[in-house]
Amino acid sequence: MQTNPRASFMAAVAASLARHGIAASTVDLNWHAPNATAINNLTQVVGGSGVYGFIYNSSATPEGQYGVYNWCNMPHVRAIEYKKPSPEYKLQYVEVIHRHHKRTVYASNSFPVESYGWNCDDEGLFYYGQPNAGKKSAHAYWQGYLSPQNPFIPSGFLGSCQFPQITAEGLDDSWQHGRDLYGVYHDLVGFLPDNANEKVTFRVTQNVITSEVAGMVINGMFGTEADYPLLIQPSGVDSLEPTYTCSISSNLFSAIKSGTNWTNHLTAASPLYSALDNISGVSPSDSGFHASFDHYYDNLSARQCHAKPLPCKLVNGVNSTTCITQDYANEVYRLGNYEYSYIYRDDPRSLAASATSYGVWIGELTTHIRDFVAGKSNVIYRHNVAHDGSLSRLLSVLQLDVMIWPGMGSEVVFELYKKEASTTGIPSPSSTPATSASGYYIRVLWKGQVLRSSNPSLGLMDMVPLETVLAYFDGLVGIGASLVQGKCNGMIAV
Template identity: 30%
Template sequence: MRSVYEGILDMLTFFLSLFFTGVSLAAVDSFYPPLNHTTYITNASLGSYGGVFSAPSDQASPPPSEIVYNYCSMPHPHVDTYSLPQPVANHSVSAKLVYLEYLQRHQRRTPYNILPGGENQEYNCDNIHPHLFAAPATGGPPPLQVYAQTYTDPTNPFLTHYVNGSCQYPQLTIGGYLDGFQHGRDLRAVYGAKLGLIPETLHENDKRVWFRSSSSPLTQGSAGGVLRGLWPEYKGPLPLHQQASSVDTVNRGFPCAARDTTLDAIQSSPEWDEYIQVTAQLRDHLADLFDARDSADWLETWDHFADNFQARLCNGYNLPCRLGDESQCVSKEQAFTVFRAGDWMYNYWWRGNANVTEYIQVIEGMFIAEIARKFEAVRERRSDIVYSHNFVHDGDIAPLLGALGIRALRWPGMAANIAFEIWETSAGGFYARVLYSGRAIETIHGTLEWIPLTKLIDILSVYIPEDIFALCG
């Protein structure tokens, strides 16, 4: 493990380099902040570290002018910013894209975590209809297409310390759905029109494509928007594959007691103790402001406060105020500190701790194994699939980025995405490029711009458990 003094030295070197080169903070790479020490959290001058934490309530997120960390709608492959792998672009090799494995977090949503003291703003979801119906596979009467309409009964006594409005928590918002539609359109422009990989048309059981989600309505609803953007003229249903929720290899579906014991070990380190100490004052302030003093989940990590603040800002709402006292509100500077603390937390969980290999194995190892088997099938020419799209969660994207060895891991934002491109050369070799939110990922193995497919499989294989039952206990 790195010492505290090494971390401080790195931070000093970083800021001195900015000073002597005349580089402003706005010009730094927003995807790769200095996350190796808690001064990243406590230095208020860092603000959002070049990131974006805002989006309109009922519209798609505006397209960015450049690829920057945007928590509300992470960048993705786009025809205006996409470039071919360098060896292909400079014609040093002749190669064709033959397979795309695409993973993304769901699009933006309402919060999971409602403030214990109650919310001072209503959430309105009347502009999106979560459909809830089942239909026979063949024959039989078609269903009435019912949808969920959330309402609040003013006589419900539990609303006093909850939140009024017409949303479930969490649920996809109209802005999230529209972001998903645009996400699909952009993928079609790059991997369909430009590169000719994604089929222009398809049918219900097309063997060239494979779609998967977790069992969450968030990922299912996101899939509906993205896939409509990909195939705007398609009529009829499409299968969205899911594993049974109790044994799912994504979203922590399968049981594994070692997850908790490993996390306990991770959060018992001197580095974690320092993290808790440097954020104690702000945590105490927010706990008093929102009556979270007796809610352990709100105090043990920054997950809950960050989730609540992010969901507000990403859907056109204001930061929260104390219920009944609009003079006591969260400031933008406090929110940015919470978000930086969340970045540090994710980097420590999935990159910086001594137990990271085992933690990735018990959380995401089985899904990583599935991905590696797909790559082997492509390499051995045993696969009919050319395009596989997985709709998952930040808790799936983060450990996979950790397994790839990302140089610095910020909290993967809404629709954060990983594109595994597999290219076949004219000589018959297979090479891979890995894009994270639209750009080649920078890792401890170098930038994954053009590497032999076997090397990518080797990188991932470290995180595939030999015996998951023995590991999970």
């Protein structure tokens, strides 16, 4: 009786990966502090100047500086900087997760009365349905307007935009992001198919801004304007955003943001708050603006990314000369990055808080990899369009060594490789000496470059044995996220 060599090989690999318990006993599942930098040093944050050379006023990064943090359009995988591994490593599977691109401000983050309007007449947001077979729909899109007969005026920005929506410039950035990914994984590496077929999937959240981005990414990658499905989970249980209930995670994050170490920075920033409140008209009792710098950060950065002026104080409905200065804005940005480092990395509770609230997505990721290795799935590329809270939790679980607020278009890429016998004798210069029993390795890219974790079991995530990565994730969330629900409801200790 003949045997199928590929089936035998897959069975052996699957058995090897199933025996991850030995690796799990040696993988470090503990929290490890991030690097000490100016970003998480409160004295330098409050008393400093500038924003570490970060970019907040353009999607374009100057030539030769690509890789620098650009809030408006974060660096991602592209052919110019992409480092191909040595020839014995053959790319097998890729999963991308990235934050949507730049957008208008959220309505809740607008000032009570904004000193100028914001129009989006240079794009259309298409919202329509049609049967898969049968009659067709007009390509209907929303056109915002204000009725002169409607006496009820909304607070915040006035204009034809939705708040939020991906702007025309953000849509262009989304298209280029797709084109750059295709330039690497199709043109440079020869991995992606020519067309978006059954080997490729795209997933979005319930927030429509992720769908606005996904459509442009798909066209940037595959040049198609044809109908294309976007995978989406139900509201309230979506693992990508995430929205499922996890009381343990919520309690941990609340505790992180209520202790003395947290309130110290708000107290230190009280003079800044007073100046911002006076100019913006935000009430000092508005908890949304004063529990953190999230609202002020979003409001000011959204303007600057779209070349809009920083706001001035309105006196009798007219702009005065008392304005939010660039120094004020820079301090807001420094404080925002300090907060994200503190919430997601500096506090030891951050690992458990993030692993529980993002554990289902991580379990889905590890299942995708296992299914591919076992020959159960023919999907070779998955792409997820998500949010800053999604990326922050993932980076927290990966224990990124220098945590920042993930900017627009921030991207984490998981690459699965199989190592074959070397025919060149040239080793990969940055590869880890650890070997994989299965022959599979993981490389993780952040901002287009290899991610460095503070966790010693992960370290520089350049060809880490697959067994190590699976054992780390499984130890935190269980195989296929099997521990998450129990950890979220308190039945299993975190």
